[in-house]
Amino acid sequence: MPENKVKKYFSLIEAWAWCEICTEMVDMRVDKDEIKAGLKMGIYTKEHRHVNPHPDPEDVDEVSNQEHSIFIYINDNYDITGVRSFFGDSPSMSEVGAGSIEEGGEVRIPIVVKEVQPMSVQLGMISMDEFKLLKVCDGMNSVEQCAEIAQKPTDKIEKMLEKLRKKGLVKVIKRTSG
Numbered sequence: 542m543p544e545n546k547v548k549k550y551f552s553l554i555e556a557w558a559w560c561e562i563c564t565e566m567v568d569m570r571v572d573k574d575e576i577k578a579g580l581k582m583g584i585y586t587k588e589h590r591h592v593n594p595h596p597d598p599e600d601v602d603e604v605s606n607q608e609h610s611i612f613i614y615i616n617d618n619y620d621i622t623g624v625r626s627f628f629g630d631s632p633s634m635s636e637v638g639a640g641s642i643e644e645g646g647e648v649r650i651p652i653v654v655k656e657v658q659p660m661s662v663q664l665g666m667i668s669m670d671e672f673k674l675l676k677v678c679d680g681m682n683s684v685e686q687c688a689e690i691a692q693k694p695t696d697k698i699e700k701m702l703e704k705l706r707k708k709g710l711v712k713v714i715k716r717t718s719g
């Protein structure tokens with residue numbers, strides 16, 4: 542699949558992300574101020590609802606002409622660190638982690654069980670990195686995908702998740718892929 546691409550301008554960015562449903566690049570413009578404001582709260586994600594502008598007329602199984610969402614994670618360097626495409630409000634459990642793990646393997650999906658306020662970081666209850674990681678545990682990402690979005694090695698993410706789990710902030714759901 543083609544690589545996601547970002548062009549950075551003075552006050553906005555133009556992002557091209559691969560939509561697995563359209564099997565095409567989808568482009569969107571995002572205000573840098575909007576990204577900065579989001580990142581202050583730990584993470585920035587952009588959801589873009591669309592239909593495929595060029596559905597394949599030959600393909601009887603074509604579904605991309607129905608409205609769906611592409612959801613992109615953008616970091617403080619204005620780069621795309623993760624992309625999800627799905628119908629409805631969020632990816633289904635069976636779609637999470639697809640492709641990040643071999644078939645028959647175990648997919649682990651961390652999910653926040655207790656909402657944490659930014660104040661907790663100032664109070665030293667959790668670190669900023671842990672706070673950011675909690676934001677990625679939105680149920681749309683496997684442990685491996687969390688590592689990708691947080692741009693940290695998987696074993697580091699596993700250790701952080703274990704700490705957060707002991708604090709009662711996160712639980713890890715397991716299921717078999719394929």
Ligand SMILES: [Zn+2]
Nearest residue numbers: 560562563593
């Ligand atoms: Zn699409």
